[in-house]
Amino acid sequence: MNAEFLIAIITGTVVAATPLIYAALGELVAERAGVLNLGVEGMMLVGALAAFAVSVRSGSLFAGYTAAICASMLLALLFAVLTLSLQTNQVATGLALTLFGLGLSAFAGRKFLGLPIEGLRPLSLPMLSDLPIAGPLLFRFDAAVYGSILLYFVVERVLNHSRVGLQLRAVGESPAIAHALGQPVMSTRYLAVLFGGATSGIAGAYLSTALTPMWVEGMSAGRGWIALALVVFATWKPLRVLLGAYLFGGVTILQLHAQGLGISVPSEILSMLPYAATIVVLVIICRDPKTILLNQPASLGKSFHPDA
């Protein structure tokens, strides 16, 4: 195995992991506030379509990403109004959001099937990007990749080392006590869900403008669900989300490069790998009930209303 091939695998891994990082970090914030949003897949699809459609029509990727964030946040707002203000079951509403997002994006995306798009361009720094090994490994990604790592630092910092983060975790552990202490439970949860919506939108946008620059119905192919699994796998800790996402990115990329490595396994079997890997890591993490009990936000998935 030569160095060039190894570099291709590493960079491919980072790129494949990027949408997972965005989606999973957003879901992590929502879950730490006690809200389980199973609609990530739906929000990603709508984000992917919004980014693609607006980028194609306006010629500006920036406008596309903004549209993706807005569209996914609208879906997240719908979810928040239903589950937080109207107290609907979070699991059922999240499933509804995913089914709705699938239907909406398939319906509205018909006109955009098969259109070409100029995808997100890699960074190009004079000198640095052309360095022999450090160049491709450090300085030749697109902006969203650097953004995902920045997002990790922000989430980690705010969640664990700031007052806002402490409030958010308190709301997730015990909304009744947080409310009694005068914390704004509802608005904290609203904002956390909206944040999850925004990052899912970016994750979706990355799929349709960078990872595979085109629009295809259902193109997220379960990545939203894998992001949800990553949050459990990470035991609700941001750093582990980052590492988990790279692990999954690696599995996806190895599957693509298997032929090059001389592994002759049918492509369908290889394509099962990320899904099978998700199941395996979930089993490993959840095997000991104490791991989940100690780390899962105590009020996760439970409704709370200050008036009720």
Place this chain on the structure above:
Amino acid sequence: MADFPWRPPPWRLEKRAAPSAAMRIAAPLIAAAAMLATGFAIFAFLGREPLTALYMFFVEPLNSLYGVGELLLKATPLALCGLGLALGFTANVWNIGAEGQLTLGAICGGGVALFWSSELGRLALPVILLAGIAGGAAWAAIPALLRTRFNTSEILVSLMLVYIAQLLLAYLLRGAWRDPDGFGFPQSKAFDERIILPLLFDGQRASIAFPLMLALAALSWFFSSRLFAGYRMLVSGQAPAAAAYAGFSERRNVWLALMISGGAAGLAGVCEVVGPIGRLQTDISPGYGFAAIIVAFVGRLHPAGIVLAALLMSLLYLGGESVQLGLQLPAAVTGLFQGILLFYLLAADLFVGFRLRLAPRAVTSSA
């Protein structure tokens, strides 16, 4: 204390002393009416005459005997999957991978149909159906085992298995099971005439799978309202602490829920391949397993409601095809309507537990 979004609203929600039984039945009707109104708006927005479009969507598909047959045909897998899922949902077991169990049912039943149908003779069809049920149940056994043994979320596991099942089907049809005379299409040989489910009557495509489904709906009603096992599942879902105190085994409930829903979804899958499709191919379901989640909720998790909801959902599929042909609208409008219907239902459900009061808030603490 600032607690956004709505404060102070001109109305307030008041918790009912007991959930309203009338609202429980009215909520799906309200949701369906709201969906129609939204459909009206969507068609108007798309520049189509809304009433014509709604007529074409909801009425025209049923104008012929063939159309009614199609309604029953598509309602069958939806109701089969929905009945099984609903049993699980009442017990707080969230199997959302019915689509994968349906696929495995089709693979197992279809495999028997392809390779053993002549040896089995007259027993072929029953064995094929049983193989389908076994396939679906086996696929659902994976999340059941992982949840009971390793504490793993059945939601995520059952969903991941959908993708794996579909890839498995694609693998078989590209390789060993492909029809050698099929011009390279990923599909199997057409099944023997003898093992295709008999039609209900001529001139349409619905088979005896529909009355079979009705019988299973009745059985499911009997199970959940007359048998102790069904009662145990209900208690576990509604009051887990009470169920634990009464000594009801959670493990048994999880297994039962997943075996029944997996088996039902497997039956739905095999009935499709030895029914209207007549062979194995890569796309055997337009997402019946996922739409069945909506069917279960719209049907109030009650067998009779589920059959009605499946008919409504089936009409949504037919309507989508109808407006695609008649008005050149994408058939994906079906998925949009499905999602909207479920949202409205969840929102309307608020009024089961609460009532709206137009009185202002009694106490305001802020000066």
